Amino acid sequence: MDSAGKSFKIVPLDKLNSDVQHLITMSTLAREKAYCPYSNFKIGAALQCDDGTIFAGCNVENASYGLAICAERTAIVKAVSEGKMKFTKIAIAGLNNNQFVSPCGACRQFLSEFNNVNDDVAIYLYQPKGSNVLVTSISELLPMDFKFNEIKDYLNKIY
Numbered sequence: 001m002d003s004a005g006k007s008f009k010i011v012p013l014d015k016l017n018s019d020v021q022h023l024i025t026m027s028t029l030a031r032e033k034a035y036c037p038y039s040n041f042k043i044g045a046a047l048q049c050d051d052g053t054i055f056a057g058c059n060v061e062n063a064s065y066g067l068a069i070c071a072e073r074t075a076i077v078k079a080v081s082e083g084k085m086k087f088t089k090i091a092i093a094g095l096n097n098n099q100f101v102s103p104c105g106a107c108r109q110f111l112s113e114f115n116n117v118n119d120d121v122a123i124y125l126y127q128p129k130g131s132n133v134l135v136t137s138i139s140e141l142l143p144m145d146f147k148f149n150e151i152k153d154y155l156n157k158i159y
Ligand SMILES: [Zn+2]
Pocket: 070, 071, 072, 073, 103, 104, 105, 106, 107, 108
């Protein structure tokens, strides 16, 4: 956290490591594949695993609105279904009135399921064609995340 209490920083795209820039490019390419005829709100995500593998995802909407799946969860499900569960970083590309698009609550919880507190998943928010990137992490975006083991420990104590 900086002195203003913000738990993120804004970094020029060209100052980030080349692997992060590549991940961001992958998220912008995934965004182009978004299926969002109802909202026209395109989002792309690119998730990097600890072995360097990258899984990209886009949002996929449905005529039954509640069935829509976010880009972040698309990428995570693709990775997990390929046997990858250790993630190092995720880039998310979206445009919303000149603001960075941050993962929704469901995606934060979904990502935290695979987060290791000692090796926090870095999050890079990017506006396509922008020159800056908002850099944060899942533990910063979702403090006190729900973990089943904590509930299990609690239940073991009271029963
Ligand atoms: Zn989401």
